[in-house]
Amino acid sequence: MNKELIIRTQNNTVDFALLKDGKLVELHREEVDNSFSVGDIFLAKVRKPVTGLNAAFVNVGYQKDAFLHYHDLGPKIGSLMSFTKGVLSKKITDFSLTNYPLEKEIDKDGSINDAIKANQSILVQIVKEPISTKGPRISSELSLAGRYVVMVPFSDRVSVSQKIESKKEKDRLKRLVMSIKPKGFGIIVRTVAEGQKVASLDADIQRLIGKWNTLCANVAQGNHPSKVLTEVNRSLSFIRDVFNESFTGIHADDPAMVESIKDYLTEISPKHESIVKLHKGAVPIYEKFGIDRQIKTSLGKTASMSKGAYLVIEHTEAMHVIDVNSGNRSNKANNQEDTALEVNLIAATEVARQLRLRDMGGIIVVDFIDMAKNEHRKQLYDHLREEMSDDRAKHKILPPTKFGLIQITRQRVRPEVNIKTREKDPNENGTVEAPIVLIDKMNYEIEKILSKKNNKGGVYLNVHPFIAAYLTKGLNSIRFRWFLKHKKWIHIIPRDAYTYLHYRFKNKQGKTIRL
Numbered sequence: 001m002n003k004e005l006i007i008r009t010q011n012n013t014v015d016f017a018l019l020k021d022g023k024l025v026e027l028h029r030e031e032v033d034n035s036f037s038v039g040d041i042f043l044a045k046v047r048k049p050v051t052g053l054n055a056a057f058v059n060v061g062y063q064k065d066a067f068l069h070y071h072d073l074g075p076k077i078g079s080l081m082s083f084t085k086g087v088l089s090k091k092i093t094d095f096s097l098t099n100y101p102l103e104k105e106i107d108k109d110g111s112i113n114d115a116i117k118a119n120q121s122i123l124v125q126i127v128k129e130p131i132s133t134k135g136p137r138i139s140s141e142l143s144l145a146g147r148y149v150v151m152v153p154f155s156d157r158v159s160v161s162q163k164i165e166s167k168k169e170k171d172r173l174k175r176l177v178m179s180i181k182p183k184g185f186g187i188i189v190r191t192v193a194e195g196q197k198v199a200s201l202d203a204d205i206q207r208l209i210g211k212w213n214t215l216c217a218n219v220a221q222g223n224h225p226s227k228v229l230t231e232v233n234r235s236l237s238f239i240r241d242v243f244n245e246s247f248t249g250i251h252a253d254d255p256a257m258v259e260s261i262k263d264y265l266t267e268i269s270p271k272h273e274s275i276v277k278l279h280k281g282a283v284p285i286y287e288k289f290g291i292d293r294q295i296k297t298s299l300g301k302t303a304s305m306s307k308g309a310y311l312v313i314e315h316t317e318a319m320h321v322i323d324v325n326s327g328n329r330s331n332k333a334n335n336q337e338d339t340a341l342e343v344n345l346i347a348a349t350e351v352a353r354q355l356r357l358r359d360m361g362g363i364i365v366v367d368f369i370d371m372a373k374n375e376h377r378k379q380l381y382d383h384l385r386e387e388m389s390d391d392r393a394k395h396k397i398l399p400p401t402k403f404g405l406i407q408i409t410r411q412r413v414r415p416e417v418n419i420k421t422r423e424k425d426p427n428e429n430g431t432v433e434a435p436i437v438l439i440d441k442m443n444y445e446i447e448k449i450l451s452k453k454n455n456k457g458g459v460y461l462n463v464h465p466f467i468a469a470y471l472t473k474g475l476n477s478i479r480f481r482w483f484l485k486h487k488k489w490i491h492i493i494p495r496d497a498y499t500y501l502h503y504r505f506k507n508k509q510g511k512t513i514r515l
Helices: 077-088 167-180 198-219 234-242 255-268 270-275 291-298 333-358 374-390 435-450 465-472 478-486
Strands: 003-009 013-020 023-031 041-050 055-059 066-069 121-128 137-139 149-153 158-160 185-189 226-229 247-252 276-278 302-304 310-315 320-325 362-367 395-397 405-410 459-463 490-494 503-506
Touching (some): 003 234, 023 333, 198 226, 234 255, 270 276, 302 435, 310 333, 333 362, 435 459
Parallel strands (some): 459 490
Antiparallel strands (some): 302 310, 310 320, 395 405
16 A cells, blocks of 8 residues: 655645545645644643633633643643743753652542642643634643654653554563653653664654753743744654555655655654655646545535445534435345445445545544345444544444444544635536536446447537537547547537536437436
């Protein structure tokens, strides 16, 4: 399986897309001036604890105070608060925690008033970016993420990712980390550390110690509120989280971005530095790799799948609802169960892709096609779980009900991807489906029509004059490519009475061809 990361730089945003075997699976946008990204750490000021909520409002410099619940303080909040106070007062100038005396952990069922007070300085980390009218969600249980490990200050615990299945490998990694772990820091070993040698793990830990020292030096300046540690930019953090041996290319259209990524890869995987390429040429990078086309065909209300099946995706205040439709499939009684299973398996793959692509969060209900056999429902459930195993967002999938419904909960830490795929209607006020989607529908219907054994007459495509001109433009027109593929000429008939996206396939006698 080949993976490619495509990065497009614009005025104040950086867009990047993850392709898996050429298919778009993740799409993200980073605002250059975004002051509140997941992972950023702030020196903030407690505004006031609220006993009834067992939480506090904290000023992090956002237009709305951030909400810090007692359970998000972390058990080591006492040690963090005293260390922060010492750094601010310049009494602590050695930022290593080797000889720092840790305070007693707070009670997990305690009160916010026992842990923090109004106007206290506090270090907090962004765990969820501002979404809609809500401020950022924060935590005082700090963590510094590296390529192979995550470092947690004021802890001595070492744990290994549950996604590493081999107990022998888990024990090996834990043993290695225990031998190089700096005192006063806990370590979480990430999944990508599987198979790595001690030198790689140690180098990663040393980089994180450097980040910790930078954080503390910024705290010592005492500005409230202020960002004291910036997470690496979204592109590099994305590479850090998903990069593995299957990556075959990273393409960017900005020279500075290319150099930044090369420098980063030189640190974490020098042999892959050569896969980073600068995109040149008149064709925009997203168009070159077919991303614009995939966005328009995948991010609308309807998402097409193979063989005419499609999803209808609706958003409500409380949840997201996805309906699976079989399209033009056989409805013979003896084929219904097999057809339902086939479509549902295809749909499960696309649902997993859509959740990542749109970064949908909260409650998602998928209405699959009803299946009578229990073994088929289990097969569908197992397949969906397998397809979502690569999803880095926390999620839970419930088994299908007897009505064919599967419920999914998925955590979202950034605003949902919301891209308009409809375009202005040239005939009227309003919008229409993107023409590129229309061509995909025509391609499918032509294959369906020409595959019928009883189709012996000509095929006449009646369309709006604008679309007719588009289909026949140039020597290498879409119609000519249809001819080369199917060895049959499609007659294009302009119809002034048709609306922009209205079309019909007809035979020589003028009768509509039924699929």
